[in-house]
Amino acid sequence: MKLLDFNRIGARTRYCGVLGHPIGHSGSPAMHNPAMMAMGLDWNYLAFDVLPENLADVLRGAMWMGFVGLNLTVPHKLLACDLVDHLDVSAQPWGAVNTIRFEGLDADGHWKPLWKCRDSPTQRRMTGFNTDANAVIRAIREELELPVSGNSVLVLGAGGAGRVASLKLASESVSKLFLVNRTQSRCETIRQEIQQQFPTVEVMVGYPPAHQKIDLVVNATSLGLRSDDDLPWDKTQFQLNNAANAYDMIYQPAETPFLKAAREAGCRTSNGLGMLLYQGVAALEIWTERHVPTATMREALMSHIYRPSHPHS
Ligand SMILES: NC(=O)c1ccc[n+]([C@@H]2O[C@H](COP(=O)([O-])OP(=O)(O)OC[C@H]3O[C@@H](n4cnc5c(N)ncnc54)[C@H](OP(=O)(O)O)[C@@H]3O)[C@@H](O)[C@H]2O)c1
Known part of the structure; x- marks a missing residue:
């Protein structure tokens, strides 16, 4: 599919995109552009390499340039919490922002998505x-x-993604949560956060006791991205055949050594493609306030990641 039709770009074209550092491997433009085209929107989704020290200026600039919204990836998600004018309830419990919507005060006195405002509003947020x-x-x-x-x-894993996943799992009333990370103090911080916010959840730092069966093991470390990475768990402390399901946040490679070992141990497995897809689907819903074509986005993302016409650099 032709993603950027220069004859189509005009003075009414709207823009959105993703900011990160680095950003070169982002699949978000490949996922969003076909969806926006299928929705009949005259929008383009771009990717920008932005250093953290420039984030505040870039966000303000994009807002005053009339961007629809922006996605944020590493290392901007925590920083953005202090830069936005208004924090939606979806971001408050986690203290992390991955989607920004630019809004304007319309002539009728209501805050609306900027692209829906009739004139060019002088008050924006x-x-x-x-x-x-x-x-x-x-x-x-x-x-x-x-x-x-x-x-x-x-x-x-207890980095940015592991922390949000652990807190969210606790908010969904898992029965027991075991937290493991190379830097154990990060698990301890998350454990305390969970105990404060979701006191009914049993949360422990460390592996489950030997032979205890669990329902799910999640890899939220970055181990598995590279072929020479160590395994993300300690085989002497935990056997994968004690887990019924395994989820890896990594989606490239499609089957990491963790997922391969889990599949061989009899676990049901899934990689992180769905996670990437659904955060993008929800972001596009927030911007458009419309139903978005999830199947189109999934197919575009899979083509981009697993069947690229131009191999990733
Ligand atoms: N599918 C998706 O949409 C999606 C979204 C977000 C993230 N992810 C993936 O999730 C993973 C984590 O992302 P993140 O944003 O949380 O990154 P991050 O904040 O940098 O955290 C990295 C995590 O990996 C651990 N780690 C890194 N190198 C290690 C090593 N050599 N040995 C042991 N542990 C190591 C870190 O442990 P320490 O705390 O000890 O450093 C930390 O827990 C990445 O693979 C990322 O691609 C996927």
């Missing part, structure tokens, strides 16, 4: 949302057919 947290739960529910609520879960 940015609202920060989080679509990552729901996306990981939706992916686990739909792809592993696991209810989450009432399940016991081991989360490997």
Whole structure:
């Protein structure tokens, strides 16, 4: 599919995009542009390499240039919480923003998505949302057919994605949550956050006791992205045949050594493509306030990642 038709770009064309550092491997433009085209929108989705120290200026600039909204990826998600004018409830519990919608005060006195305002509003604001947290739960529910609520879960990794996933799993009333990370103090911080926000959830730092069966193990570390990476869990502390399901947030390669070992141990497995897809679907819904073509986005993302016409650099 031709993604950027220069004859189509005109003075009324709207823009959105993703900011990150680095950004070169982002699949978001490949996923969003075909969806926006299928929706009949005269919008383009771009990717920008932005350093954290420039984030505030870039956000304000995009707002005054009339951008629809922006997605944020590493390392901007926490920083953006302090930069947006208004934090949506979807972002408040996690203190992380991955989607910004630019809004204007319309002639009728209501804040609206900027692109829906009739004139060029002189008062504008940015609202920060989080679509990552729901996306990981939706992916686990739909792809592993696991209810989450009432399940016991081991989360490997306590970086940005591991923290939000652990907090979200707790908010969905998992029965037990085990947290493991190379830097153990990060697990301890998350454990305290969970105990404060979701006191009924049993949360422990460390692997489940030997031979204890659990419903799900999640890899939220970056181990598996590179072929020479170590495994993300300690085989002497935890056997994968004690888990019924395994979810890897990594989607490239499609089957990491963690997922391969889990499949061979009899687990039901899924990679992180669904998580990437669903955060993008939700972001596009926030911007357009319309139903978006999820199947189109999934197919575009899979083509981009697994069947690229131009190999990734
Ligand atoms: N599918 C999706 O849409 C999606 C979205 C977000 C993230 N992800 C994936 O999730 C993973 C984590 O992302 P993130 O944003 O949370 O990154 P991050 O904040 O940089 O966290 C990285 C995590 O990996 C651990 N780690 C890194 N190198 C390690 C090593 N050599 N040995 C042991 N542990 C190591 C870190 O442990 P320490 O705390 O000890 O450093 C930390 O827990 C990445 O693979 C990313 O691609 C996927």
